[in-house]
Amino acid sequence: MPENVHPYQHIKALLTGGGSGGHVYPLLAVAERLRGIAAAENIDLDLNYLGPKDEWISSLAVAHVGLGTIVSGKFRRYFSIENIFDIPKFFIGLFEALFKIYFIMPDVIFSKGGTGALSVVLAGWFYKIPIIIHESDAIPGLTNSISSRFASRIAVSFPKTLEYFHPGKTAFAGTPVRKAVVSDIPEKAAAKERLGFDPAKPLTLILGGSQGAQRVNEFIITNLPTFLKETQIFHQTGTANYKNVEYLSRVTVGESRAGDTAKRMYIPVPYLNQEEVKVALAAADLVIARSGSGTIAEISAFGKPSILIPLTESANDHQRMNAYEYSKTGAAIVIEENNLLPAILADQIKSIVQNPMVMERMNVAAKNLFKPDAAEAIAREILRLGG
Secondary structure (H helix, E strand, O other), X not given: OOOOOOOOOEEEEEEEEEOOHHHHHHHHHHHHHHHHHXXXXXXXXXXXXXXXXXXXXXXXXXXXXXXXXXXXXXXXXXXXXXXXXXXXXXXXXHHHHHHHHHHHOOOEEEEEEEOXXXXXXXXHHHOOOOEEEEEXXXXXXXXXXXXXXXXXXXXXXXXXXXXXXOHHHEEEOOOOOOHHHHOOOXXXXXXXXXXXXXXOOOEEEEEOOOOOXXXXXXXXXXXXXXXXXXOEEEEEOOOOOHXXXXXHHHHHHHHHOOHHXXXXXXXXXXXXXXXXXXXXXXXXOEEEEOOOHHHHHHHHHOOOOEEEOOOOOOHHHHHHHHXXXXXXXXXXXXXOHHHOOHHHHHHHHHHHHOOHHHHHHHHHHHHHHOOOOHHHHHHHHHHHHHO
């Protein structure tokens, strides 16, 4: 994508996408870069969001993004009684988008896909507004598959995804990650001590996401003594699962170890904010996580070896495809849930954390996939189209 954007007097950009943090956090990363470029190049930038009202969009306020919402319905590729209710919601959202975009009348629209984004894309196309979309997953979601027909430019996070879109307007850009997440990273030993662990011992970070990965949580807790033979564990459980995990872990760890040492070997937390995620990833020797595109991007940014356990119910089976595409680089090992056995996971943990050469090889492979300039490249393309 072009590196230089000439300053314009005034540009209106509209962001859309939602339904999960994986859709909204990249929007925030791009919004922050848009603000940075606009300030540096004397561009008067009017930045707004239009999409579903959910718990994620409030984070966009950090980048001074005006928030607007529409009714949204979820598209499903399979039969579901919920489609009967969601199809009318889509048309309501489309009329709302047509009405609200008429009064905003942006110069360019950037869509991250997800719930509600298609209504905004179609309304933008109706008004002949240039559209750029970003696809984070290895296999495009339904919203972006449809939106690509109306887009002027398409950015993707995996090289494999290039084959699903028109080659003349598609570029491998990577996943936008906020600059604050990957700057001022603490040294590993210091980060371990900051979290309350022994810096001389290996540490495995288990990421359950904001909602938690309940089956993974239960598996870890049930077999905790086995895993603690190989590694210390910092476990982000998700707020909904924390109390249960914390109670069961005290019972389980208490049965296998005693005193302060046991407490330092396993620490569960419900949620990690941006700064805490940075410290946790800096401290980790290994990461165990689901395989959402945002999670993979952050693991890659920190160059951490990982074991990925795809969510079996993910839409379009995108987590499994993400995991296998990422693992092709040598940066990760994939264990599907139906193969998730204590001995298998314990052996994989040991084979990584006890082998410096393996860790270094996976570290290099992870860093090679990360595109640190993804937000910058997409922001500049948005300004180019808007100008």
